[in-house]
Amino acid sequence: MRKTLLLLVPAVLLSGCTWGITPTPASQNVRTAWNSDVSACRDLGKVTVSVLNHVGPVDRNDIKVRDELQVMARNQAATMHADTIKPLGEPSNGEQAWGAYQCGTRALAPAAGHAPAGNPPDASSETGGTKTYPIGG
Template sequence: MRLLFAGLLLATTTACTWVPIEAAGKAVRVLPAGAAPANCTARGEIVVTVKNKVGFYERNALRVQEELETLARNEAYSVQANTVQPQGAPKDGEQRFAAWQCASR
């Protein structure tokens, strides 16, 4: 019974948390947190959320951060941005990103 429960829990946590990068998101670069980038126009803010816990199971913080970044890259297209920059560390599965339209690299 325990083995069945563990298998179901593992299947649930891996099936619902993987975030694929979309074609438009592949062209979006991610800057480190900090000062506003030069030669860029602000396009707004993107707020993204993923599950950081499944029941009592605390997800890997690096995996959560990677998924948040991927979601922000995917959303950048909707505000006509080609660059995102975190505005702080992830908290409780949520993170805010500044969206920028920057000159070609």
């Protein structure tokens, strides 16, 4: 019984590594400008957030840590009435600084040398004005 308990306790503790970090309703309106130029936006300040990046000797998943840092930054930015955040550097020891901006409805321009993600080129410029649409479902 005692050996079983000793094996179950670490498993239960490590399984609860979500830490309960969830987006607030207000943060749903905060976007992340990963590679965008925010120079036309109003700078509202800096947000520094931190999470545990290891539990004892065990390092937490880097992607999970980064995701939690972004959620926390969006939550904090929403309290500042910001609608855009941008990382100011890479995470270090579970901590990361973010810039909080108010861009309004302005489209964010891609940073120099970066193509906008998810925006395909205008079909009319490549096909002489013809647009194609997918068929089927």
